[in-house]
Amino acid sequence: xxxxxxxxxxxxxxxxxxxxxxxxxxxxxxxxxxxxxxxxxxxxxxxxxxxxxxxxxxxxxxxxxxxxxxxxxxxxxxxxxxxxxxxxxxxxxxxxxxxxxxxxxxxxxxxxxxxxxxxxxxxxxxxxxxxxxxxxxxxxxxxxxxxxxxxxxxxxxxxxxxxxxxxxxxxxxxxxxxxxxxxxxxxxxxxxxxxxxxxxxxxxxxxxxxxxxxxxxxxxxxxxxxxxxxxxxxxxxxxxxxxxxxxxxxxxxxxxxxxxxxxxxxxxxxxxxxxxxxxxxxxxxxxxxxxxxxxxxxxxxxxxxxxxxxxxxxxxxxxxxxxxxxxxxxxxxxxxxxxxxxxxxxxxxxxxxxxxxxxxxxxxxxxxxxxxxxxxxxxxxxxxxxxxxxxxxxxxxxxxxxxxxxxxxxxxxxxxxxxxxxxxxxxxxxxxxx
Ligand SMILES: *Cc1c(COP(=O)(O)O)cnc(C)c1O
Numbered sequence: 001x002x003x004x005x006x007x008x009x010x011x012x013x014x015x016x017x018x019x020x021x022x023x024x025x026x027x028x029x030x031x032x033x034x035x036x037x038x039x040x041x042x043x044x045x046x047x048x049x050x051x052x053x054x055x056x057x058x059x060x061x062x063x064x065x066x067x068x069x070x071x072x073x074x075x076x077x078x079x080x081x082x083x084x085x086x087x088x089x090x091x092x093x094x095x096x097x098x099x100x101x102x103x104x105x106x107x108x109x110x111x112x113x114x115x116x117x118x119x120x121x122x123x124x125x126x127x128x129x130x131x132x133x134x135x136x137x138x139x140x141x142x143x144x145x146x147x148x149x150x151x152x153x154x155x156x157x158x159x160x161x162x163x164x165x166x167x168x169x170x171x172x173x174x175x176x177x178x179x180x181x182x183x184x185x186x187x188x189x190x191x192x193x194x195x196x197x198x199x200x201x202x203x204x205x206x207x208x209x210x211x212x213x214x215x216x217x218x219x220x221x222x223x224x225x226x227x228x229x230x231x232x233x234x235x236x237x238x239x240x241x242x243x244x245x246x247x248x249x250x251x252x253x254x255x256x257x258x259x260x261x262x263x264x265x266x267x268x269x270x271x272x273x274x275x276x277x278x279x280x281x282x283x284x285x286x287x288x289x290x291x292x293x294x295x296x297x298x299x300x301x302x303x304x305x306x307x308x309x310x311x312x313x314x315x316x317x318x319x320x321x322x323x324x325x326x327x328x329x330x331x332x333x334x335x336x337x338x339x340x341x342x343x344x345x346x347x348x349x350x351x352x353x354x355x356x357x358x359x360x361x362x363x364x365x366x367x368x369x370x371x372x373x374x375x376x377x378x379x380x381x382x383x384x385x386x387x388x389x390x391x392x393x394x395x396x397x398x399x400x401x402x403x404x405x406x407x408x409x410x411x412x413x414x415x416x417x418x419x420x421x422x423x424x425x426x427x428x429x430x431x432x433x434x
């Protein structure tokens with residue numbers, strides 16, 4: 001199979017430098033436990049489509065309404081992708097062209113707002129996304145952004161605050177969803193508030209769309225006017241995004257994506273999105289989604305047993321946010337130490353964080369990539385143990401412990417090959433033991 005490692009003779013002979021870097025990344029992804037909750041392992045089939053000849057095509061416009069000829073295949077590819085998206089999410093319209101999640105969200109602004117209009121979203125340090133009106137983003141600079149957060153006592157979205165702010169500021173759009181929310185999003189409650197103030201509700205489910213189609217998180221379909229999602233997080237597809245809606249909003253969204261914001265769609269990505277949607281419609285994807293959540297729940301319990309302070313006291317989904325304040329060490333050094341020990345997470349602000357975003361109090365971790373490798377709940381106490389040891393070692397400045405754990409993690413990780421890397425992992429495991 002040409003998508004297994006060390007079998008890219010064309011790339012290696014044309015560009016040995018980049019070829020070697022890609023092989024090094026393959027090794028990193030096999031040897032380490034990747035626990036950044038927005039990352040995953042796309043299947044060999046998804047990667048194949050991403051690297052296909054469709055990267056050669058230009059298709060500005062939409063199927064049947066293109067500005068270039070030669071669309072016999074590209075039209076079909078996009079139609080299949082959009083149809084699969086509509087079926088899987090139970091919506092009337094799908095635009096599969098946004099280059100990524102941020103661009104998809106910008107298209108929503110362009111479709112429904114004018115600069116200066118009011119938009120409401122969750123504050124970034126509380127768990128929201130940059131594009132929901134945070135100040136450094138164009139969405140916070142060119143629009144009047146109002147931000148809600150979580151309750152200090154519960155760490156959960158403060159719906160009373162959402163309602164009060166909505167009534168006071170009358171936003172045109174309300175975003176729900178975010179990047180560091182460990183709990184179920186109450187789409188019905190948000191829809192009620194949006195209706196009360198006559199705002200458009202946008203559900204940004206970038207992180208959780210795989211959980212939604214896998215049946216382990218409620219769907220925003222029927223509640224949100226527009227659903228925005230990336231395709232590369234729990235959905236396990238290529239880097240990309242989709243906008244889903246009723247037909248009522250289809251024209252405005254389509255015009256905003258093209259020609260409003262983008263040029264030609266990435267047809268290779270569109271094909272890979274179609275493949276990922278096909279995979280996500282198979283029965284075993286439901287097992288996958290259940291495993292993500294089961295893993296996260298056991299990991300959360302094991303961390304709590306070890307004295308870790310979890311924002312909101314646990315998790316309902318794929319994501320855990322740890323406030324390390326009580327451990328006496330900030331997020332950044334722990335994230336760096338974990339990486340050295342073979343466990344890759346990101347440092348993250350926690351709600352009401354007294355520290356700076358570039359040196360915050362927490363780390364954010366998740367189980368989507370582990371679950372893709374088949375790592376199940378029974379393995380989570382061991383991973384919690386390593387995280388605990390690394391946290392303690394960071395406080396002591398004990399690098400030997402990190403290097404010892406790195407060896408243990410590597411041996412463990414290679415027993416769970418990422419999709420398409422079984423042979424490679426056996427070879428690597430042997431290399432070490434002989
Ligand atoms: C990841 C994410 C995005 C942005 O996606 P990119 O593909 O990185 O642009 C938008 N919204 C939310 C909630 C996200 O988690």
